[in-house]
Amino acid sequence: MVKVLISDKLGDDAVRILEARKIEVVFNPDLGKDPAALKEALQDVDGLAIRSATKMTAELIEAAPKLKVIGRAGIGVDNIDIDAATAAGIAVMNTPFGNAVTTAEHAIAMMFAVARKIPQADASTKQSKWEKSKFMGRELFGKTLGLIGAGNIGGIVASRAQGLRMKVIAFDPFLSEEKANDMGVELVSLNELLQRADFISLHTPLNDKTRNIISREALEVIRPGAFIINCARGGLIDEDALAEALDDGRVAGAALDVFAEEPAKNHPIFERENVVVTPHLGASTREAQENVAVQIAEQIADYLLTGAVQNALNMPSVTADEAPKLKPFINLGEKLGSLAGQLVDGAITGISVRFAGHVSELKAGPIVSGVVSSALKPQLATVNAVNATSLAKDRGISITEEKTETSPNFGSTLTVKVETANGAFSVTGALFGGEPRIVRIGDVRLEASLAPNMLFVINEDKPGFIGALGDVLSDAKVNIATFNLGRQEAGGEAMALIALDQELSDDTLRAINALPQIKRAAPLKF
Numbered sequence: 171m172v173k174v175l176i177s178d179k180l181g182d183d184a185v186r187i188l189e190a191r192k193i194e195v196v197f198n199p200d201l202g203k204d205p206a207a208l209k210e211a212l213q214d215v216d217g218l219a220i221r222s223a224t225k226m227t228a229e230l231i232e233a234a235p236k237l238k239v240i241g242r243a244g245i246g247v248d249n250i251d252i253d254a255a256t257a258a259g260i261a262v263m264n265t266p267f268g269n270a271v272t273t274a275e276h277a278i279a280m281m282f283a284v285a286r287k288i289p290q291a292d293a294s295t296k297q298s299k300w301e302k303s304k305f306m307g308r309e310l311f312g313k314t315l316g317l318i319g320a321g322n323i324g325g326i327v328a329s330r331a332q333g334l335r336m337k338v339i340a341f342d343p344f345l346s347e348e349k350a351n352d353m354g355v356e357l358v359s360l361n362e363l364l365q366r367a368d369f370i371s372l373h374t375p376l377n378d379k380t381r382n383i384i385s386r387e388a389l390e391v392i393r394p395g396a397f398i399i400n401c402a403r404g405g406l407i408d409e410d411a412l413a414e415a416l417d418d419g420r421v422a423g424a425a426l427d428v429f430a431e432e433p434a435k436n437h438p439i440f441e442r443e444n445v446v447v448t449p450h451l452g453a454s455t456r457e458a459q460e461n462v463a464v465q466i467a468e469q470i471a472d473y474l475l476t477g478a479v480q481n482a483l484n485m486p487s488v489t490a491d492e493a494p495k496l497k498p499f500i501n502l503g504e505k506l507g508s509l510a511g512q513l514v515d516g517a518i519t520g521i522s523v524r525f526a527g528h529v530s531e532l533k534a535g536p537i538v539s540g541v542v543s544s545a546l547k548p549q550l551a552t553v554n555a556v557n558a559t560s561l562a563k564d565r566g567i568s569i570t571e572e573k574t575e576t577s578p579n580f581g582s583t584l585t586v587k588v589e590t591a592n593g594a595f596s597v598t599g600a601l602f603g604g605e606p607r608i609v610r611i612g613d614v615r616l617e618a619s620l621a622p623n624m625l626f627v628i629n630e631d632k633p634g635f636i637g638a639l640g641d642v643l644s645d646a647k648v649n650i651a652t653f654n655l656g657r658q659e660a661g662g663e664a665m666a667l668i669a670l671d672q673e674l675s676d677d678t679l680r681a682i683n684a685l686p687q688i689k690r691a692a693p694l695k696f
């Protein structure tokens with residue numbers, strides 16, 4: 171039975187959805203905070219659903235031998251070592267839209283809270299102080315809001331702020347002018363934003379480019395009296411420099427939902443009067459949590475049960491409709507890649523996949539990943555379908571695809587060509603009753619299904635060879651299951667793919683290679 175662990179606080183709907191799909195669920199919402207216990211619990215799970223409290227480090231990923239998917243019920247994935255997950259063949263998914271509105275609303279709420287000192291006024295009033303003049307605020311109308319990052323959440327914040335009649339400018343190097351125009355947002359440089367914005371709100375992911383984007387230097391050029399709102403990630407701001415800027419008045423106030431270290435307790439910035447804080451509540455509404463719980467449970471179940479891939483950060487998407495159509499071709503591609511990868515000599519420099527017939531209408535990415543991972547397997551033990559194309563790229567191996575709509579003799583064929591410095595090897599396959607068959611090797615037609623143990627032979631097409639080969643195998647007590655022959659012309663070069671019931675020993679292989687007609691004999695494993 172497929173097993174999924176939920177190690178963070180997730181809506182009950184997630185458990186209901188997974189169990190309805192006959193998945194065993196272990197729901198322990200406190201496990202994410204206890205890495206040692208989490209490590210133990212990861213031993214035998216196929217899927218993991220998390221929020222931000224669970225930190226999926228390389229060490230934990232390594233300790234999860236069966237894990238196939240990590241599902242983040244939310245947006246930010248900086249708590250997951252995606253490179254380590256990819257290397258381990260684990261799909262990483264998030265729910266990019268489920269909590270975006272809620273988080274944008276929190277940013278707007280925080281902007282109001284810090285501009286009108288609502289939390290401070292609330293606390294004082296409840297202490298019966300009635301400090302009306304102490305809590306003089308700032309109006310948002312007509313002010314400039316500077317967004318650092320204007321994607322999903324930033325875009326929603328922009329539209330809400332425009333409703334408040336604020337002027338919205340943004341620094342986002344990946345946002346096109348066209349999209350910014352559609353949003354009614356003026357694109358500016360980071361420096362210009364810092365100098366012009368009355369309110370600055372952060373909405374980028376945390377990565378090496380964005381870490382400390384509000385640095386000490388940035389705080390030095392910031393428009394005096396600006397407010398900063400951060401509902402994205404703590405690591406985006408140099409917190410020590412912010413504390414100083416708050417103290418000397420350069421920054422009028424800060425509203426922080428997120429912190430470099432979480433949970434943030436006794437943080438020095440809490441002592442500042444002009445700071446409003448919440449405990450990473452951006453996504454915490456009933457609506458958003460329902461959305462992300464349902465979405466991640468469905469994505470994890472789909473992936474584990476059908477192979478459909480949605481919202482993955484390290485794999486191409488495959489819809490639930492596409493998955494069953496792709497599956498047999500992925501299998502065929504893997505077999506062809508494996509055959510070619512086992513037979514080429516020397517480091518692979520290029521892999522090409524030719525799609526002919528109906529298969530050319532399917533999504534190529536997952537099939538190509540299957541081909542590349544199985545072709546590279548004999549040379550790269552760590553390769554898998556998730557990391558195959560990126561590993562190939564790192565090694566300078568060219569990956570090409572070609573599509574033609576017709577396939578003369580079959581409904582669909584896949585041809586895989588693997589190149590090395592010593593030459594190229596190409597093999598074509600098709601599906602017969604949904605099962606992979608080899609239909610051509612190089613220019614030679616032959617028809618063979620694949621078995622766990624096989625022998626590939628190239629020989630001179632002369633009488634007596636098959637009998638001699640049969641004798642060697644029979645002496646070694648190796649039974650021939652199927653024998654598939656092909657040749658271009660009589661008396662020329664012939665080829666055979668032979669399925670064996672037993673594994674070949676080195677001695678038997680030596681004896682086969684010693685046969686006079688033999689040009690090449692190589693064992694294959696599938």
Ligand SMILES: NC(=O)C1=CN([C@@H]2O[C@H](COP(=O)(O)OP(=O)(O)OC[C@H]3O[C@@H](n4cnc5c(N)ncnc54)[C@H](O)[C@@H]3O)[C@@H](O)[C@H]2O)C=CC1
Pocket residue numbers: 244245246247266269270273318319320321322323324341342343344345373374375376379380401402403427428450451452453454
């Ligand atoms: N406080 C909370 O509870 C929540 C926080 N978040 C955080 O909000 C972040 C943003 O979420 P979305 O808007 O959905 O992501 P998104 O991917 O739609 O938008 C991010 C934007 O940042 C931009 N960007 C990337 N690198 C940049 C850089 N170096 N400088 C400036 N802009 C850059 C991108 O081009 C993109 O437009 C998430 O990554 C997550 O960390 C998300 C949900 C809840």
Ligand SMILES: O=C(O)C(=O)COP(=O)(O)O
Pocket residue numbers: 221222223243244245246247269450451452453454
């Ligand atoms: O979705 C995100 O990126 C968030 O930061 C939300 O975090 P949470 O699920 O509330 O721990």
